[in-house]
Amino acid sequence: MTSLPPPSAKKLGLVIDLDTCVGCQACATSCKEWNMQGFSGPLTDTNAYGSDPSGVWFNRVHGYEVKEPEQAQSRIVNFPRSCLHCEEPACVTVCPTGASYKRAEDGIVLVNPETCIGCKLCSWACPYGAREYDQSQGVMKKCTLCVDRIYNENFEPEDRQPACVKACPTGARHFGDLGDESSKVSQLVAERGGYDLLPEMGYKPVNKYLPPRARRDATNTRAEALPRPDGSAFDRLFQWADKVLSPKKASARANEPDNSGQLEG
């Protein structure tokens, strides 16, 4: 049934910390690795080692540059993007076959690979680009929130988490019940001002993003703010040591402006 179930009390999802994500792609690769043989597997690749590789991934890590008004240097924000398991997912209601569905018990949005006809309409309906068509399987694929891990009783309880969350080396990904206000993830969202992507579109995503923290005063990392040689006895000593220890050939370049007494900014 692609009509949506009544809103579930339990809303499983991810909270992604844009402040601590370092863009290492560990979440993306471990997702790919796990889901190769999971619920929606395989995640096929074509021409994987050629000049024009393409393949299905549930998770893509973008890099954005943000130019903040009062800062001299822009900042880089690594931005993992995957299915947000919306409370009102249009990708589900447009599905003509019932292959796309939202689970009534925990809100996870899934595609049944046995009944999907590969019409691609769901991917058109998703504003987040979360669904990717598997050309060789002829069906649509998407993040399963590792439904085959999180309830897997063959795993130790601490491993019953999505592969991406387990893999993150900086703890930038958190998994939990966002329908429960007392859960760790809900508290994290409240504490850090977690936000929805494109809330104006009205799909009510469950996953939340924690904004990058405000930057420290940038002047203390800029070259001008660093200590400069002040002509003291120590400075002269270091300059003399630097000259003596530098290889002879380097003296040819000694006429160029000498920055050796300064730290790189």
Place this chain on the structure above:
Amino acid sequence: MHPAYSVILFTTASGAGYGLLALLGLVGISHGEASSLAFGLTVVVVALGLITIGLLSSTFHLGHPERAWRAFSQWRSSWLSREGVAAVVTYVPAVVFGAVWSGLIAAPALVAPLAVVTAIMAMITVLCTAKIYSTLKTIRAWYNPWTVWVYLSFALATGAVLLAAITSVFGNFPAFLVYFSSTLLALTTIIIIFYWRSIDAAPRDLTMGDATGLGRLGQVSQWEQPHSAPNYIQKEMGYVVARRHAAKLRRLVIAALLLAILVMLSALVVPFAALLSMALALFAAVVQRWLFFAEAQHVSSLFYGAKAA
């Protein structure tokens, strides 16, 4: 959006077929049975043939055509499912109407009621097709009140020129058909101009900063793609070739439609001109439909570097 040829063929061919079917319904209501069995059968076969070619082409575009029957199940929520149901249901009154109207089965009393049902079902099917697109909030150029009118008017206009063209071949060419199809072509021209004006005027007020939520910090630009080669989302949603030539192609559509009207009017003197008018109108429909896809920008392209959507 990537303009898939199967979908363009489907929407234009089936659109013309349903338009023709709806107009045959009108003819059936006003004039009763077809003037001859050969003429009646030809028109009905052309209409149903175009519809069938279109439906088959849209089915082959699926990843799993053998599962297409499953698409009839979700009519409660999905316009695509409703379209599938409407398309198949329409065959029933259409085939019976075709048989009765052409005179294959002698039942003149049934012509009018069957004509009404067939015409309504044909238009409902086109409406369902249009609704698939016009309800997608993610694509601003489609999420537009004019989208439905574009689909309906092109279906009726191309159906009308088809009817005129076939009639001209069979002789006995009424002037009324010339005026009627010219009027529909003119109406279609006006509607497509209004549609384009409307999508050009619609504010593209979502930015990369809105999509990522990073706009609250400052000006956002793309620093690094998540992958080295384009993925499905970029290939399917990020089609930009047409936008560069959109103005030229729009003029081409309007020129073809206006020319189709002029040529259709000349059919008052030389009936066979209706065939040329039909070719021009179908050409305009195909180019318009290609533009409809190629010009449309998807919100998800913001994540991949689009400035606004």
